[in-house]
Amino acid sequence: MKTLHYVRxxxxxxxxxxxxxxxxxxxxxxxxxxxxxxxxxxxERTELWDAVGLVAYALAFALVETIGFFLGMLLLGLLLSxxxxxxxxxxxxxxxxxxxxxxxxxxxxxxxxxxxMPAHVIAFxxxxxxxxxxxxxxxxxxxxxxxxxxxxxxxxxxxxMKTLTDLFDRVTAVSTxxxxxxxxxxxxxxxxxxxx
Amino acid sequence: MVDAIxxxxxxxxxxxxxxxxxxxxxxxxxxxxxxxxNAQNVLIVLFDAFSAKHLLFNGYPRDTMPNLSRFLDRxxxxxxxxxxxxxxxxxxxxxLTGTLPWTHRAFSHRDWILQxxxxxxxxxxxxxxxRMAYSQNSIPNxxxxxxSDTIDLIKPQKDLFTVNNLSxxxxxxxxxxxxxxxxDRIIKKGEKSYTYSPLFARLYEHYISGRAQVLLESFPRGIxxxxxxxxxxxxxxxxxxxxxxxxxxxxxxxxxxFLPPHRPYYTRRDxxxxxxxxxxxxxxxxxxxxxxxxxxxxxxxxxxxQKRQRQFYDEFILYVDEEFGRLYDFMGQRGLLExxxxxxxxxxxxxxxxxxxxxxxxxxxxxxxxxxxxxFPPGQDERVDVFARxxxxxxxxxxLKVTExxxxxxxxxxxxxxxxxPGADSDRSIFALEATHSEKLEPLSIATVMLVKGRFKMVHxxxxxxxxxxxxxxxLFDLEEDPEELRNxxxxxxxxxxxxxxxxxxxxxxxxxxxxxx
Numbered sequence: 225m226k227t228l229h230y231v232r233x234x235x236x237x238x239x240x241x242x243x244x245x246x247x248x249x250x251x252x253x254x255x256x257x258x259x260x261x262x263x264x265x266x267x268e269r270t271e272l273w274d275a276v277g278l279v280a281y282a283l284a285f286a287l288v289e290t291i292g293f294f295l296g297m298l299l300l301g302l303l304l305s306x307x308x309x310x311x312x313x314x315x316x317x318x319x320x321x322x323x324x325x326x327x328x329x330x331x332x333x334x335x336x337x338x339x340x341m342p343a344h345v346i347a348f349x350x351x352x353x354x355x356x357x358x359x360x361x362x363x364x365x366x367x368x369x370x371x372x373x374x375x376x377x378x379x380x381x382x383x384x385m386k387t388l389t390d391l392f393d394r395v396t397a398v399s400t401x402x403x404x405x406x407x408x409x410x411x412x413x414x415x416x417x418x419x420x
Numbered sequence: 421m422v423d424a425i426x427x428x429x430x431x432x433x434x435x436x437x438x439x440x441x442x443x444x445x446x447x448x449x450x451x452x453x454x455x456x457x458n459a460q461n462v463l464i465v466l467f468d469a470f471s472a473k474h475l476l477f478n479g480y481p482r483d484t485m486p487n488l489s490r491f492l493d494r495x496x497x498x499x500x501x502x503x504x505x506x507x508x509x510x511x512x513x514x515x516l517t518g519t520l521p522w523t524h525r526a527f528s529h530r531d532w533i534l535q536x537x538x539x540x541x542x543x544x545x546x547x548x549x550x551r552m553a554y555s556q557n558s559i560p561n562x563x564x565x566x567x568s569d570t571i572d573l574i575k576p577q578k579d580l581f582t583v584n585n586l587s588x589x590x591x592x593x594x595x596x597x598x599x600x601x602x603x604d605r606i607i608k609k610g611e612k613s614y615t616y617s618p619l620f621a622r623l624y625e626h627y628i629s630g631r632a633q634v635l636l637e638s639f640p641r642g643i644x645x646x647x648x649x650x651x652x653x654x655x656x657x658x659x660x661x662x663x664x665x666x667x668x669x670x671x672x673x674x675x676x677x678f679l680p681p682h683r684p685y686y687t688r689r690d691x692x693x694x695x696x697x698x699x700x701x702x703x704x705x706x707x708x709x710x711x712x713x714x715x716x717x718x719x720x721x722x723x724x725x726q727k728r729q730r731q732f733y734d735e736f737i738l739y740v741d742e743e744f745g746r747l748y749d750f751m752g753q754r755g756l757l758e759x760x761x762x763x764x765x766x767x768x769x770x771x772x773x774x775x776x777x778x779x780x781x782x783x784x785x786x787x788x789x790x791x792x793x794x795x796f797p798p799g800q801d802e803r804v805d806v807f808a809r810x811x812x813x814x815x816x817x818x819x820l821k822v823t824e825x826x827x828x829x830x831x832x833x834x835x836x837x838x839x840x841x842p843g844a845d846s847d848r849s850i851f852a853l854e855a856t857h858s859e860k861l862e863p864l865s866i867a868t869v870m871l872v873k874g875r876f877k878m879v880h881x882x883x884x885x886x887x888x889x890x891x892x893x894x895x896l897f898d899l900e901e902d903p904e905e906l907r908n909x910x911x912x913x914x915x916x917x918x919x920x921x922x923x924x925x926x927x928x929x930x931x932x933x934x935x936x937x938x
Binding site (some may be wrong): 254277417 | 606607620
């Protein structure tokens with residue numbers, strides 16, 4: 225009870241809902257893109273209704289992954305100082321979440337597009353003695369910088385804070401639509417699994 | 421002294437009747453079917469993609485089934501048995517309905533058995549039997565769904581899979597096909613190297629890797645699987661089947677469809693390299709099919725690749741043999757072979773020649789359409805060999821006959837020798853059909869039709885894009901002189917060619933007639 229009370233104090237309802245909607249955006253966009261990539265061949269494989277089913281299952285899982293990610297980010301957000309205002313913490317957590325989700329989607333897209341590593345990078349790695357260490361160091365550096373620079377900038381710049389707040393407001397509006405589509409997706413799944 | 425029951429007591433007792441009646445619905449004796457006289461059990465054990473051409477008793481130079489060989493002296497062995505189609509949908513539907521694909525109309529992935537033919541199924545004909553079905557392959561599970569009113573127990577596909585994770589098809593069994601496909605696309609990387617799920621897929625990958633690590637010790641080439649990574653072990657399937665046949669109510673009808681030796685050919689450690697460098701090589705060098713070989717037309721067949729694929733497949737069959745042997749020995753020890761008709765068969769074959777690997781091909785060459793059929797009659801103590809040409813559609817009427825069930829008029833097959841008396845008509849027409857790209861409710865438009873009669877076999881291809889600039893293709897083979905189908909003798913036997921051609925054309929017209937639009 226104490227823990228719950230603390231969490232509710234750290235995350236007022238409005239803030240929690242807004243965070244959830246912000247995180248729903250990248251996942252739903254990605255899932256939509258992926259499901260519609262496969263839509264045609266699934267429809268040709270069996271029938272159109274099955275392709276619709278694929279999209280429905282995908283969106284349902286997008287919601288599940290959003291919930292899981294949201295809960296993870298809430299936990300991470302508990303590390304932030306409660307001395308900061310709610311708006312500040314919301315922007316920070318949302319920004320961090322979008323960066324993490326963005327990286328995760330980037331790696332999927334990289335695999336999808338079968339993009340090889342640039343030739344000059346490969347040539348460099350071949351020349352050096354410990355290519356794996358260099359790769360790990362490079363990846364870690366890029367990851368740390370891609371997170372720390374934006375967060376630092378957000379904390380330092382009121383203008384950036386305001387811009388991101390407006391952006392996230394728009395994103396939550398779109399995500400509300402996605403959640404409405406999720407409801408339809410669940411209905412489709414239910415219909416597909418009804419046996420009379 | 422016991423007090424007499426008063427009227428009030430009686431009224432109180434009567435008040436208990438309605439709830440008692442309701443309660444009794446939940447407290448029932450198990451549905452025990454007392455034996456129907458001397459009714460015998462029927463157990464069909466099917467191994468997917470098993471080519472009859474890879475069996476020693478059919479002249480193959482490798483002994484891929486030493487265990488089966490031990491049991492043949494108590495069986496009826498069919499040496500020229502044909503499936504109704506060259507892959508699982510038409511092949512399995514043919515076996516289960518006793519009708520050819522142009523009747524049941526299950527041609528492609530999107531096809532179910534025609535609604536008004538659903539009652540044409542083997543389970544429906546064994547009333548009074550306890551009927552059970554299981555398939556590791558998802559396709560027959562769609563047919564089980566259609567037949568569900570006539571099957572007492574359908575074991576869910578993934579119940580016997582090893583890494584039995586919480587997948588969508590477990591949550592949504594009534595939508596097994598699309599739920600399973602969606603799960604594969606969402607969470608499993610596999611060959612496509614990406615997933616819908618940006619984050620959870622990584623967690624899943626770690627989870628699966630951990631679970632699979634142990635199994636890889638026994639399966640160094642890879643763990644047998646279907647889909648991306650639905651791992652299974654034949655041992656689990658056979659163990660479960662053994663437990664069922666021992667305990668389920670009798671008489672029973674069971675249909676069990678196991679995936680091996682369907683690709684990937686991941687055999688168990690003890691069978692790896694059993695056939696390496698044994699001199700069989702790529703087997704027989706055959707020319708590329710002019711129209712339907714896979715890969716680039718001007719690239720020669722890699723005989724080395726062909727040799728390795730064939731070796732891996734044969735070693736996978738050794739695994740099948742080991743597990744079937746275990747089942748057979750178990751049933752023998754328990755005395756179940758004394759009152760059970762055990763059927764060993766497949767749904768289609770597999771090819772490693774002519775630039776065609778696997779079974780998804782428009783062609784209907786012997787390796788892909790001839791399948792094993794061995795029947796173990798209860799108490800049989802001698803071997804009977806049948807060389808007459810037989811078909812999957814014959815299994816249903818045969819099992820009905822030997823278990824003293826009436827044979828419906830719609831069954832298209834015959835009762836197999838020696839159960840029918842003197843013998844099968846050697847001039848009987850055996851058909852098979854490949855029509856994946858034809859529409860279910862329209863006349864056949866793109867298809868391959870096979871007719872085998874006596875020593876000759878004709879294959880007719882029509883409607884394929886590859887034939888766009890030429891007439892429909894007819895190939896004629898003399899299977900006695902040329903069992904490897906190396907020479908098209910259409911021009912050498914004009915009378916026979918004309919007769920076979922006419923029969924095929926008339927048959928196509930006959931089966932198309934209900935679907936012709938006025």
